[in-house]
Amino acid sequence: MTGPLAAALAGDPADPDLVRRARAWLSRTFEPADADVVRWVGRTGPVAAVRALLAGTAPEGARRRAAPRAGTDRSLDDLEAAARTGARLVVPEDDEWPRTALHCLDVALHERGPTGDRTTALVPPLALWVRGRPRLDELTDRSVAVVGSRASSPYGDHVAAELAAGLAERGWTTVSGAATGIDAAAHRGALAAGSPTVAVLACGIDRAYPQSHQRLLARILDDGLVVSEWPPGCAPLGHRFLVRNRLIAALSRGTVVVEAAARSGSLATANRARDLGRPVMAVPGPVTAATSVGVHQLLRADERVRLVTSAAEVVEAVGRLGDDLAEQPVGEGTARDDLGEVARRVLDACPVRVGVPPERLAAIAGCAELDVLRVLPVLELHDLVERVTGGWRITRP
Amino acid sequence: MTGPLAAALAGDPADPDLVRRARAWLSRTFEPADADVVRWVGRTGPVAAVRALLAGTAPEGARRRAAPRAGTDRSLDDLEAAARTGARLVVPEDDEWPRTALHCLDVALHERGPTGDRTTALVPPLALWVRGRPRLDELTDRSVAVVGSRASSPYGDHVAAELAAGLAERGWTTVSGAATGIDAAAHRGALAAGSPTVAVLACGIDRAYPQSHQRLLARILDDGLVVSEWPPGCAPLGHRFLVRNRLIAALSRGTVVVEAAARSGSLATANRARDLGRPVMAVPGPVTAATSVGVHQLLRADERVRLVTSAAEVVEAVGRLGDDLAEQPVGEGTARDDLGEVARRVLDACPVRVGVPPERLAAIAGCAELDVLRVLPVLELHDLVERVTGGWRITRP
Numbered sequence: 033m034t035g036p037l038a039a040a041l042a043g044d045p046a047d048p049d050l051v052r053r054a055r056a057w058l059s060r061t062f063e064p065a066d067a068d069v070v071r072w073v074g075r076t077g078p079v080a081a082v083r084a085l086l087a088g089t090a091p092e093g094a095r096r097r098a099a100p101r102a103g104t105d106r107s108l109d110d111l112e113a114a115a116r117t118g119a120r121l122v123v124p125e126d127d128e129w130p131r132t133a134l135h136c137l138d139v140a141l142h143e144r145g146p147t148g149d150r151t152t153a154l155v156p157p158l159a160l161w162v163r164g165r166p167r168l169d170e171l172t173d174r175s176v177a178v179v180g181s182r183a184s185s186p187y188g189d190h191v192a193a194e195l196a197a198g199l200a201e202r203g204w205t206t207v208s209g210a211a212t213g214i215d216a217a218a219h220r221g222a223l224a225a226g227s228p229t230v231a232v233l234a235c236g237i238d239r240a241y242p243q244s245h246q247r248l249l250a251r252i253l254d255d256g257l258v259v260s261e262w263p264p265g266c267a268p269l270g271h272r273f274l275v276r277n278r279l280i281a282a283l284s285r286g287t288v289v290v291e292a293a294a295r296s297g298s299l300a301t302a303n304r305a306r307d308l309g310r311p312v313m314a315v316p317g318p319v320t321a322a323t324s325v326g327v328h329q330l331l332r333a334d335e336r337v338r339l340v341t342s343a344a345e346v347v348e349a350v351g352r353l354g355d356d357l358a359e360q361p362v363g364e365g366t367a368r369d370d371l372g373e374v375a376r377r378v379l380d381a382c383p384v385r386v387g388v389p390p391e392r393l394a395a396i397a398g399c400a401e402l403d404v405l406r407v408l409p410v411l412e413l414h415d416l417v418e419r420v421t422g423g424w425r426i427t428r429p
Numbered sequence: 430m431t432g433p434l435a436a437a438l439a440g441d442p443a444d445p446d447l448v449r450r451a452r453a454w455l456s457r458t459f460e461p462a463d464a465d466v467v468r469w470v471g472r473t474g475p476v477a478a479v480r481a482l483l484a485g486t487a488p489e490g491a492r493r494r495a496a497p498r499a500g501t502d503r504s505l506d507d508l509e510a511a512a513r514t515g516a517r518l519v520v521p522e523d524d525e526w527p528r529t530a531l532h533c534l535d536v537a538l539h540e541r542g543p544t545g546d547r548t549t550a551l552v553p554p555l556a557l558w559v560r561g562r563p564r565l566d567e568l569t570d571r572s573v574a575v576v577g578s579r580a581s582s583p584y585g586d587h588v589a590a591e592l593a594a595g596l597a598e599r600g601w602t603t604v605s606g607a608a609t610g611i612d613a614a615a616h617r618g619a620l621a622a623g624s625p626t627v628a629v630l631a632c633g634i635d636r637a638y639p640q641s642h643q644r645l646l647a648r649i650l651d652d653g654l655v656v657s658e659w660p661p662g663c664a665p666l667g668h669r670f671l672v673r674n675r676l677i678a679a680l681s682r683g684t685v686v687v688e689a690a691a692r693s694g695s696l697a698t699a700n701r702a703r704d705l706g707r708p709v710m711a712v713p714g715p716v717t718a719a720t721s722v723g724v725h726q727l728l729r730a731d732e733r734v735r736l737v738t739s740a741a742e743v744v745e746a747v748g749r750l751g752d753d754l755a756e757q758p759v760g761e762g763t764a765r766d767d768l769g770e771v772a773r774r775v776l777d778a779c780p781v782r783v784g785v786p787p788e789r790l791a792a793i794a795g796c797a798e799l800d801v802l803r804v805l806p807v808l809e810l811h812d813l814v815e816r817v818t819g820g821w822r823i824t825r826p
């Protein structure tokens with residue numbers, strides 16, 4: 033282990049500065065949604081993972097994929113460039129990390145086993161570059177993705193803007209991709225209603241893509257957020273849009289497709305939302321319009337896709353989840369008694385002092401790792417366990 | 430039993446002329462969809478029923494409902510008036526009776542027990558006044574109802590006409606109500622494609638309602654049919670449209686709603702089709718159009734309602750029924766072996782010479798009348814039983 037990065041990463045691997053530096057480096061070294069890499073970093077921890085890569089002791093797959101970019105270290109430059117534009121790197125170890133929203137990707141990663149197609153793989157991000165003032169977890173907590181064709185019709189633009197404005201009035205944040213067409217109309221509708229909105233980009237948070245959206249992105253940043261998995265300066269390469277789409281789906285409680293031609297990229301976002309178990313909604317249009325063909329195909333192909341015509345109907349569809357959660361009784365002293373059998377076993381497996389990773393908890397509790405991943409959020413919600421570097425432990429008083 | 434009608438009905442109650450005369454009289458004496466009356470006529474036979482009414486020996490309910498009109502006999506005038514306009518009275522005893530299509534109403538009548546709301550009651554017609562050359566059973570065999578708002582939009586008119594033309598190209602007949610708006614557009618679309626179409630009216634088959642559709646109805650009669658439950662000259666009274674709608678639903682393999690405002694009458698037709706177990710389809714439109722609000726409500730309210738955007742998709746939805754039937758193996762010598770237990774018992778209960786009504790078959794076979802009604806079409810399909818005056822018997826070689 034040599035060089036300035038290796039030196040910088042010497043010290044306590046749980047040190048937040050070291051963690052952030054390591055994840056910044058990983059964020060530039062690996063393309064997002066690489067299931068093997070994300071699994072390995074999750075097991076090893078980010079600082080140890082970078083040390084292993086620098087020392088040549090990382091698993092062969094990770095070393096091979098890191099090779100093209102591992103020779104340089106731009107992590108400090110990236111963090112500084114982000115800071116200059118009012119951005120920060122939010123990492124899973126932060127309070128701000130949208131843990132609840134992205135948990136579905138953790139589950140999906142472990143459910144799918146060995147990696148599938150990288151462009152659509154449901155894999156959690158290694159870190160998120162976030163530009164803007166609000167906290168990412170808070171702004172996305174009650175949010176809906178409104179997506180659709182770039183080549184939208186005036187009808188689609190109108191409906192997207194009305195939906196976003198209606199969601200804003202009901203206290204819901206609109207998440208979209210800042211593209212031309214439906215995305216832009218949705219962001220503008222939210223802004224017109226005086227509500228913050230979240231743009232998830234397929235390029236660096238310091239870049240305007242398309243160029244013509246420079247002013248729109250500036251207005252989004254007044255009260256909202258611009259988010260990306262790619263470090264500052266990164267270009268919006270074609271394949272990155274599909275990777276980005278899974279994040280739009282994961283960060284929001286549900287996805288609405290307003291307009292989509294046949295084989296539109298926005299249908300991919302809808303499919304990701306469906307794969308993640310999130311409500312998928314679609315706004316119909318004239319059957320004579322090519323811009324609605326994909327939407328109608330979506331509605332015909334899957335009866336779980338809900339036809340919606342207004343913001344009220346969208347909230348009805350995504351609000352249920354919240355209501356259902358709210359209905360779960362969380363009695364003060366009886367939280368433990370309300371738990372299911374697996375949850376109790378996992379709780380008993382949690383150590384008091386050092387955090388242990390889910391796979392270790394699974395081994396101790398004698399249940400599947402997937403079950404552990406499913407019950408941990410419930411235990412966290414009940415304030416029975418907490419996440420610390422290295423994994424999970426019993427919440428300290 | 431006195432008077433010229435009583436004299437005319439003297440003789441064999443199975444005589445086709447007597448049956449037609451009796452049903453013509455019943456058709457004017459009772460408003461359609463009166464469950465008690467239709468049940469009673471079904472049990473008694475039409476000639477005996479009229480005789481009983483004239484003699485004052487009919488059940489009290491039938492007598493009471495017949496009272497306002499039973500004093501006059503216009504049956505011969507009605508049959509002659511019909512003949513003058515190229516129309517005929519088709520009765521359940523005729524080969525032309527659309528037995529298979531209307532069987533769902535027989536089942537619904539017996540399933541629902543004591544009568545419900547008369548305007549929407551799923552009750553088979555006592556007879557049908559039919560104007561035009563084709564056979565009613567043949568023309569409605571592969572048919573789809575295309576219905577919608579009277580106050581349609583140019584978009585709706587266009588889609589209805591395109592659907593009907595597309596159905597025509599695929600060999601399917603369009604059934605509708607000859608009203609302004611979507612109905613007219615559907616008929617016109619079929620005519621433009623050179624295909625016969627069926628108009629089911631809420632007034633006499635010799636009347637044009639609306640008046641402005643005189644030419645449209647004349648064009649429909651070139652190759653198609655105009656059908657009504659009401660005798661010649663009857664006015665399109667408000668409540669008759671809802672009664673008529675069940676017939677549109679029953680005569681066709683499925684119902685497509687093209688445009689419907691909230692609480693549109695065409696939604697009632699869709700509901701009747703659904704109640705009868707027929708596929709219900711709906712064409713979406715702009716969510717900004719009041720003319721599509723009812724359609725979108727329909728699609729949202731019931732996941733069995735299928736979104737369709739083209740004639741091909743409509744045929745896919747209604748064609749299945751036919752395919753499913755076609756797949757049932759009907760081996761020559763083994764037809765009997767393929768039958769279910771109830772069907773075999775009903776077959777054994779059927780007499781060889783005289784027909785007996787379903788309730789008698791139920792008593793002999795020791796099963797529910799509803800079960801008898803369900804298996805009789807299967808037995809008829811296998812050519813094992815045939816319908817004759819008075820009921821069913823074993824098919825004669």
